[in-house]
Amino acid sequence: LLRALLRLPFDGAAVFSLEDDHPRLRVALGDLSEDPALAERLAQSPTYLHPEGRPLVRPLDTPTEPLERWAKAEGYAEIWALPLFALDRQLGVLLAFARERIELFSEDRSFLETVAAELEVVLESARRFEEVVRARAELADAYEKTLWGWAKAVELRDQETAGHTERVTALAEALGRALGLSPLELADLRRGAILHDVGKLAIPDVILRKPGELSDAEWSELKKHPIYAYEWLKNIPYLQRAIDVPHYHHERWNGSGYPEGLKGEAIPLLARIFAVADVYDALTSDRPYRKAWPREQALRYLETHAGELFDPRVVAAFLRLAEVQTV
Structure with a gap:
Protein backbone atom coordinates (compact mmCIF):
# COMPACT_ATOMS: atom_id res chain seq x y z
CA LEU A 1 0.00 0.00 0.00
CA LEU A 2 2.81 2.42 0.80
CA ARG A 3 4.52 1.64 -2.51
CA ALA A 4 1.26 2.53 -4.22
CA LEU A 5 1.15 5.76 -2.23
CA LEU A 6 4.59 6.72 -3.51
CA ARG A 7 3.08 6.99 -6.99
CA LEU A 8 2.00 10.39 -5.68
CA PRO A 9 4.67 13.11 -5.40
CA PHE A 10 5.81 12.03 -1.92
CA ASP A 11 9.43 11.18 -1.18
CA GLY A 12 8.80 9.02 1.87
CA ALA A 13 5.92 7.53 3.85
CA ALA A 14 5.49 5.69 7.12
CA VAL A 15 2.68 3.90 8.93
CA PHE A 16 2.42 3.79 12.71
CA SER A 17 0.06 1.86 14.94
CA LEU A 18 -0.98 3.26 18.31
CA GLU A 19 -0.50 1.02 21.35
CA ASP A 20 -1.67 2.65 24.59
CA ASP A 21 -1.47 5.95 22.70
CA HIS A 22 2.21 5.37 21.91
CA PRO A 23 3.20 5.06 18.25
CA ARG A 24 4.91 1.95 16.91
CA LEU A 25 6.56 2.17 13.50
CA ARG A 26 5.16 -0.56 11.28
CA VAL A 27 6.79 0.22 7.93
CA ALA A 28 8.64 3.07 6.24
CA LEU A 29 9.37 3.40 2.51
CA GLY A 30 10.86 5.86 0.06
CA ASP A 31 13.83 7.73 1.44
CA LEU A 32 12.75 7.12 5.03
CA SER A 33 14.62 4.54 7.08
CA GLU A 34 12.87 2.35 9.64
CA ASP A 35 14.43 4.32 12.47
CA PRO A 36 12.80 3.62 15.87
CA ALA A 37 13.55 7.24 16.81
CA LEU A 38 10.94 8.27 14.26
CA ALA A 39 8.22 6.87 16.51
CA GLU A 40 9.64 8.77 19.48
CA ARG A 41 9.57 12.03 17.52
CA LEU A 42 5.95 11.35 16.59
CA ALA A 43 5.09 10.61 20.21
CA GLN A 44 6.40 14.06 21.15
CA SER A 45 4.46 15.76 18.35
CA PRO A 46 0.76 15.82 19.28
CA THR A 47 -0.27 17.65 16.11
CA TYR A 48 0.76 14.59 14.10
CA LEU A 49 0.02 11.89 16.67
CA HIS A 50 -3.66 12.86 16.57
CA PRO A 51 -3.98 14.90 13.38
CA GLU A 52 -7.11 17.00 13.00
CA GLY A 53 -7.88 16.80 9.34
CA ARG A 54 -7.90 14.18 6.64
CA PRO A 55 -5.37 14.98 5.54
CA LEU A 56 -3.55 17.43 7.77
CA VAL A 57 -1.00 19.28 5.63
CA ARG A 58 1.77 21.26 7.31
CA PRO A 59 4.58 23.17 5.59
CA LEU A 60 7.86 23.23 7.47
CA ASP A 61 8.75 26.91 7.14
CA THR A 62 8.67 27.43 10.91
CA PRO A 63 8.91 24.00 12.59
CA THR A 64 7.77 23.86 16.21
CA GLU A 65 7.41 20.18 17.08
CA PRO A 66 10.16 17.51 17.22
CA LEU A 67 8.89 15.70 14.13
CA GLU A 68 8.83 18.95 12.14
CA ARG A 69 12.33 19.96 13.25
CA TRP A 70 13.69 16.56 12.27
CA ALA A 71 11.89 16.58 8.92
CA LYS A 72 13.14 20.08 8.04
CA ALA A 73 16.70 19.08 8.97
CA GLU A 74 16.34 16.07 6.64
CA GLY A 75 15.39 18.36 3.76
CA TYR A 76 11.62 17.87 3.70
CA ALA A 77 9.36 20.81 2.94
CA GLU A 78 5.98 19.41 3.91
CA ILE A 79 4.32 16.69 6.02
CA TRP A 80 0.95 15.14 5.26
CA ALA A 81 -0.73 13.25 8.10
CA LEU A 82 -3.87 11.11 8.17
CA PRO A 83 -5.31 9.48 11.29
CA LEU A 84 -6.29 5.83 10.80
CA PHE A 85 -9.52 4.72 12.48
CA ALA A 86 -11.67 1.65 13.04
CA LEU A 87 -15.06 2.01 14.75
CA ASP A 88 -14.26 5.53 15.97
CA ARG A 89 -11.05 4.33 17.60
CA GLN A 90 -7.75 5.70 16.31
CA LEU A 91 -5.53 2.76 15.35
CA GLY A 92 -2.60 4.65 13.93
CA VAL A 93 -1.20 7.40 11.73
CA LEU A 94 -0.10 7.62 8.11
CA LEU A 95 2.66 10.17 7.50
CA ALA A 96 3.87 11.24 4.05
CA PHE A 97 6.85 13.53 3.48
CA ALA A 98 7.61 15.72 0.47
CA ARG A 99 10.82 17.59 -0.29
CA GLU A 100 8.86 20.22 -2.20
CA ARG A 101 5.48 21.82 -1.57
CA ILE A 102 2.90 19.85 -3.49
CA GLU A 103 -0.73 20.18 -4.51
CA LEU A 104 -2.87 17.08 -5.00
CA PHE A 105 -5.76 17.12 -7.42
CA SER A 106 -9.09 15.63 -6.36
CA GLU A 107 -8.41 12.23 -7.91
CA ASP A 108 -5.03 12.06 -6.12
CA ARG A 109 -6.65 13.02 -2.82
CA SER A 110 -9.25 10.30 -3.40
CA PHE A 111 -6.43 7.84 -4.01
CA LEU A 112 -4.73 8.96 -0.79
CA GLU A 113 -7.99 8.39 1.10
CA THR A 114 -8.35 4.96 -0.47
CA VAL A 115 -4.86 3.95 0.62
CA ALA A 116 -5.61 5.23 4.13
CA ALA A 117 -8.86 3.23 4.25
CA GLU A 118 -7.04 0.07 3.20
CA LEU A 119 -4.39 0.70 5.85
CA GLU A 120 -7.15 0.97 8.45
CA VAL A 121 -8.33 -2.51 7.50
CA VAL A 122 -4.77 -3.84 7.67
CA LEU A 123 -4.08 -2.29 11.07
CA GLU A 124 -7.36 -3.56 12.51
CA SER A 125 -6.62 -7.07 11.21
CA ALA A 126 -3.11 -6.90 12.65
CA ARG A 127 -4.46 -5.71 16.01
CA ARG A 128 -6.93 -8.59 16.20
CA PHE A 129 -4.31 -11.12 15.13
CA GLU A 130 -1.87 -9.86 17.77
CA GLU A 131 -4.58 -10.08 20.41
CA VAL A 132 -5.18 -13.72 19.46
CA VAL A 133 -1.45 -14.47 19.55
CA ARG A 134 -1.11 -12.76 22.93
CA ALA A 135 -4.12 -14.62 24.33
CA ARG A 136 -2.73 -17.94 23.10
CA ALA A 137 0.66 -17.19 24.65
CA GLU A 138 -0.99 -16.31 27.96
CA LEU A 139 -3.04 -19.49 27.82
CA ALA A 140 0.03 -21.61 27.03
CA ASP A 141 1.86 -19.98 29.95
CA ALA A 142 -1.07 -20.74 32.26
CA TYR A 143 -1.11 -24.37 31.05
CA GLU A 144 2.62 -24.75 31.68
CA LYS A 145 2.37 -23.27 35.16
CA THR A 146 -0.41 -25.74 35.90
CA LEU A 147 1.80 -28.61 34.71
CA TRP A 148 4.62 -27.40 36.95
CA GLY A 149 2.15 -27.25 39.84
CA TRP A 150 1.37 -30.92 39.35
CA ALA A 151 5.08 -31.74 39.13
CA LYS A 152 5.78 -29.86 42.37
CA ALA A 153 2.97 -31.78 44.06
CA VAL A 154 4.74 -35.02 43.11
CA GLU A 155 8.08 -33.80 44.43
CA LEU A 156 6.53 -32.68 47.72
CA ARG A 157 5.35 -36.25 48.26
CA ASP A 158 8.35 -38.06 46.78
Missing part, protein backbone atom coordinates in the same frame (compact mmCIF):
# COMPACT_ATOMS: atom_id res chain seq x y z
CA GLN A 159 11.00 -35.95 48.51
CA GLU A 160 13.95 -37.98 47.31
CA THR A 161 13.43 -36.64 43.78
CA ALA A 162 13.42 -32.91 44.66
CA GLY A 163 14.75 -30.89 41.72
CA HIS A 164 14.68 -33.93 39.45
CA THR A 165 11.87 -32.66 37.22
CA GLU A 166 13.60 -29.34 36.38
CA ARG A 167 16.89 -31.08 35.62
CA VAL A 168 15.50 -33.91 33.55
CA THR A 169 13.17 -31.61 31.59
CA ALA A 170 16.08 -29.40 30.55
CA LEU A 171 18.20 -32.45 29.74
CA ALA A 172 15.46 -34.09 27.65
CA GLU A 173 14.91 -30.85 25.71
CA ALA A 174 18.64 -30.57 24.95
CA LEU A 175 18.69 -34.20 23.79
CA GLY A 176 15.58 -33.67 21.68
CA ARG A 177 17.21 -30.69 19.94
CA ALA A 178 20.35 -32.76 19.32
CA LEU A 179 18.17 -35.38 17.65
CA GLY A 180 16.56 -32.77 15.40
CA LEU A 181 13.05 -32.72 16.85
CA SER A 182 10.71 -30.09 15.46
CA PRO A 183 9.53 -27.20 17.68
CA LEU A 184 6.16 -28.95 18.07
CA GLU A 185 7.83 -32.21 19.10
CA LEU A 186 10.08 -30.37 21.55
CA ALA A 187 7.06 -28.71 23.14
CA ASP A 188 5.38 -32.11 23.55
CA LEU A 189 8.58 -33.57 24.99
CA ARG A 190 8.81 -30.70 27.47
CA ARG A 191 5.22 -31.10 28.66
CA GLY A 192 5.61 -34.84 28.94
CA ALA A 193 8.85 -34.45 30.88
CA ILE A 194 7.22 -32.08 33.36
CA LEU A 195 4.44 -34.63 33.93
CA HIS A 196 6.51 -37.80 33.72
CA ASP A 197 5.89 -38.86 37.33
CA VAL A 198 2.44 -37.34 37.85
CA GLY A 199 0.97 -40.84 38.22
CA LYS A 200 2.83 -41.17 41.52
CA LEU A 201 0.18 -38.94 43.07
CA ALA A 202 -2.00 -42.08 43.13
CA ILE A 203 0.63 -44.18 44.92
CA PRO A 204 0.12 -44.47 48.73
CA ASP A 205 2.69 -42.74 50.95
CA VAL A 206 3.51 -46.03 52.69
CA ILE A 207 4.95 -47.17 49.35
CA LEU A 208 6.18 -43.94 47.83
CA ARG A 209 8.06 -42.82 50.95
CA LYS A 210 9.08 -46.22 52.32
CA PRO A 211 12.72 -45.98 53.40
CA GLY A 212 13.49 -49.67 52.95
CA GLU A 213 13.16 -52.17 50.13
CA LEU A 214 9.71 -52.60 48.57
CA SER A 215 7.91 -55.91 48.69
CA ASP A 216 6.81 -57.56 45.45
CA ALA A 217 3.25 -56.34 46.01
CA GLU A 218 4.42 -52.80 46.74
CA TRP A 219 6.67 -52.80 43.72
CA SER A 220 3.77 -53.98 41.54
CA GLU A 221 1.67 -51.08 42.84
CA LEU A 222 4.43 -48.53 42.20
CA LYS A 223 4.80 -49.76 38.62
CA LYS A 224 1.19 -48.73 37.98
CA HIS A 225 2.02 -45.01 38.10
CA PRO A 226 2.42 -44.70 34.29
CA ILE A 227 -1.06 -46.20 33.89
CA TYR A 228 -2.52 -43.76 36.42
CA ALA A 229 -0.86 -40.90 34.52
CA TYR A 230 -2.39 -42.08 31.26
CA GLU A 231 -5.86 -42.41 32.76
CA TRP A 232 -5.70 -38.89 34.19
CA LEU A 233 -4.33 -37.21 31.07
CA LYS A 234 -5.85 -39.12 28.15
CA ASN A 235 -8.87 -36.83 27.76
CA ILE A 236 -6.89 -33.56 27.74
CA PRO A 237 -6.46 -32.55 24.06
CA TYR A 238 -3.53 -30.25 24.87
CA LEU A 239 -1.53 -33.26 26.11
CA GLN A 240 -2.44 -35.94 23.56
CA ARG A 241 1.09 -36.20 22.12
CA ALA A 242 2.93 -35.41 25.36
CA ILE A 243 1.18 -38.23 27.18
CA ASP A 244 3.57 -40.78 25.63
CA VAL A 245 6.30 -39.65 28.03
CA PRO A 246 4.54 -40.31 31.37
CA HIS A 247 2.90 -43.43 29.92
CA TYR A 248 5.93 -45.14 28.36
CA HIS A 249 9.14 -43.72 29.84
CA HIS A 250 9.77 -46.92 31.83
CA GLU A 251 9.60 -49.12 28.73
CA ARG A 252 12.95 -50.59 27.65
CA TRP A 253 14.39 -51.32 24.21
CA ASN A 254 14.51 -55.11 24.79
CA GLY A 255 10.93 -55.28 26.07
CA SER A 256 11.84 -55.67 29.75
CA GLY A 257 10.17 -52.43 30.87
CA TYR A 258 6.67 -51.55 32.02
CA PRO A 259 3.72 -51.02 31.95
CA GLU A 260 3.18 -52.79 28.59
CA GLY A 261 6.53 -54.43 27.83
CA LEU A 262 6.89 -52.58 24.52
CA LYS A 263 10.03 -53.28 22.52
CA GLY A 264 12.26 -51.30 20.16
CA GLU A 265 10.61 -48.70 17.98
CA ALA A 266 7.19 -49.74 19.24
CA ILE A 267 8.09 -47.47 22.15
CA PRO A 268 7.18 -43.88 21.16
CA LEU A 269 10.22 -41.76 20.31
CA LEU A 270 9.57 -39.09 22.93
CA ALA A 271 9.48 -41.78 25.62
CA ARG A 272 12.74 -43.28 24.34
CA ILE A 273 14.42 -39.89 24.47
CA PHE A 274 13.12 -39.11 27.92
CA ALA A 275 14.11 -42.54 29.29
CA VAL A 276 17.80 -41.86 28.60
CA ALA A 277 17.68 -38.41 30.24
CA ASP A 278 15.67 -39.77 33.17
CA VAL A 279 18.00 -42.68 33.93
CA TYR A 280 21.09 -40.47 33.61
CA ASP A 281 19.71 -37.91 36.07
CA ALA A 282 18.64 -40.64 38.48
CA LEU A 283 22.10 -42.25 38.42
CA THR A 284 23.93 -38.95 38.94
CA SER A 285 21.71 -37.82 41.85
CA ASP A 286 21.94 -38.80 45.51
CA ARG A 287 19.23 -41.17 46.71
CA PRO A 288 18.60 -42.45 50.27
CA TYR A 289 19.80 -45.91 49.27
CA ARG A 290 22.96 -44.85 47.37
CA LYS A 291 25.28 -41.98 46.55
CA ALA A 292 25.24 -40.32 43.15
CA TRP A 293 27.34 -42.00 40.49
CA PRO A 294 30.17 -40.04 38.89
CA ARG A 295 29.30 -38.59 35.49
CA GLU A 296 31.69 -40.91 33.63
CA GLN A 297 30.24 -44.02 35.29
CA ALA A 298 26.68 -43.02 34.37
CA LEU A 299 27.70 -42.38 30.75
CA ARG A 300 29.39 -45.79 30.60
CA TYR A 301 26.19 -47.37 31.92
CA LEU A 302 24.14 -45.82 29.12
CA GLU A 303 26.72 -46.83 26.51
CA THR A 304 26.88 -50.41 27.84
CA HIS A 305 23.11 -50.81 27.75
CA ALA A 306 22.49 -49.10 24.40
CA GLY A 307 20.62 -51.54 22.21
CA GLU A 308 19.56 -53.48 25.30
CA LEU A 309 17.68 -51.11 27.58
CA PHE A 310 17.88 -47.91 25.55
CA ASP A 311 17.49 -46.86 21.92
CA PRO A 312 21.08 -46.94 20.60
CA ARG A 313 20.53 -43.89 18.38
CA VAL A 314 19.30 -41.87 21.35
CA VAL A 315 22.22 -42.98 23.52
CA ALA A 316 24.70 -42.07 20.78
CA ALA A 317 23.18 -38.59 20.55
CA PHE A 318 23.35 -38.25 24.35
CA LEU A 319 27.02 -39.22 24.41
CA ARG A 320 27.77 -36.66 21.69
CA LEU A 321 25.82 -34.06 23.67
CA ALA A 322 27.85 -34.87 26.80
CA GLU A 323 31.05 -34.12 24.87
CA VAL A 324 30.03 -30.55 24.02
CA GLN A 325 28.07 -29.44 27.09
CA THR A 326 27.78 -30.23 30.77
CA VAL A 327 25.09 -32.82 31.43
